[in-house]
Amino acid sequence: xxxxxxxxxxxxxxxxxxYAASRTLGFDVDYKNLxxxxxQRAYLIRAYYYTALxxxxxxxxxxxxxxxxxxxxxxxxxxxxxxxxxxxxxxRVKGSVDIEMAVDVFDLAPHVDHVVIFxxxxxxxxxxxxxxxxxxxxxxxSSIRTQPAMIADELxxxxxxxxxxxxxxxxxxxxQVEPRQRxxxxxxxxxxxxxxxxxxxxPAEPFREAPDLPE
Numbered sequence: 669x670x671x672x673x674x675x676x677x678x679x680x681x682x683x684x685x686x687y688a689a690s691r692t693l694g695f696d697v698d699y700k701n702l703x704x705x706x707x708q709r710a711y712l713i714r715a716y717y718y719t720a721l722x723x724x725x726x727x728x729x730x731x732x733x734x735x736x737x738x739x740x741x742x743x744x745x746x747x748x749x750x751x752x753x754x755x756x757x758x759x760r761v762k763g764s765v766d767i768e769m770a771v772d773v774f775d776l777a778p779h780v781d782h783v784v785i786f787x788x789x790x791x792x793x794x795x796x797x798x799x800x801x802x803x804x805x806x807x808x809x810s811s812i813r814t815q816p817a818m819i820a821d822e823l824x825x826x827x828x829x830x831x832x833x834x835x836x837x838x839x840x841x842x843x844q845v846e847p848r849q850r851x852x853x854x855x856x857x858x859x860x861x862x863x864x865x866x867x868x869x870x871p872a873e874p875f876r877e878a879p880d881l882p883e
Contacts, residue, residue: 676780677710680769682787683719683730689788689811689818689833698842699733703741705839706784713780716772717742720749720763745772770795777802784809785827790820797826809833 690697699717706712717737721730738744749763766789773783777799785792788810796806808827810819813834824830 675710675782676713677706677782677784678713678773678776678780679706679715679784680773680786681715681717682765682769682785682789683717684763684765685788685810685818686786686833689814690837692814692818693811693834693837695837696842697840699737699742700740701842702840705836710782714776715742716745716769718745718747718765718769720765721746722749722751745769764789766791773799777804780804782807786810788817788819788823790822793820793822793826796823800826800828805829807831809836 686697703712703715706715717734719730719734721734734744734746745765745768747763747765747768769785769787770792773785773795777783782805783799784807785796786809788808792808796808799806805828806826807829808819808823809831810824811817811833812819812824813832818833819830
């Protein structure tokens with residue numbers, strides 16, 4: 669394609685929504701592979717990642733992911749999450765990022781040809797409609813292969829295209845690596861003592877437990 673004919677693309681990711689959908693479908697997202705996938709198909713103007721963070725916690729399991737994304741090609745947008753206790757006494761966290769996403773999508777719309785939104789939230793339908801009136805094509809990525817479906821029917825109908833997350837899985841999933849064999853006693857055979865492995869969040873697996881979807 670000629671340079672002036674290459675489609676200008678922007679990607680917008682609701683982090684909690686994508687995490688919940690991918691985990692329900694049984695795979696982990698590798699955000700490096702996700703970025704590469706879209707860069708191979710268009711001129712990627714910007715890739716946004718949205719998430720809510722609890723400010724009351726000294727350490728958030730999301731922080732390593734947020735830091736990694738910020739240094740590796742993503743524009744990260746965070747907001748304070750709200751913590752509450754439900755009727756059953758369970759600790760819950762909510763933090764919708766719809767407004768933050770809507771503002772950025774609308775601001776960037778005059779500069780792109782195509783917007784890709786990773787979310788199934790029906791509240792985004794009016795945003796999609798408004799962006800379409802500006803001549804921008806909108807693709808929504810979520811899943812209908814879960815019970816119940818992760819995407820609201822009105823959002824799916826409004827989008828120019830819908831892609832089920834399962835169709836992207838092979839392109840954006842973490843590459844599985846076989847673990848090394850370690851000798852009993854903590855040292856490999858014929859080598860130096862094995863280093864203790866550090867358990868921490870990674871770009872592919874940022875959470876220890878699945879968060880609640882924002883309301």
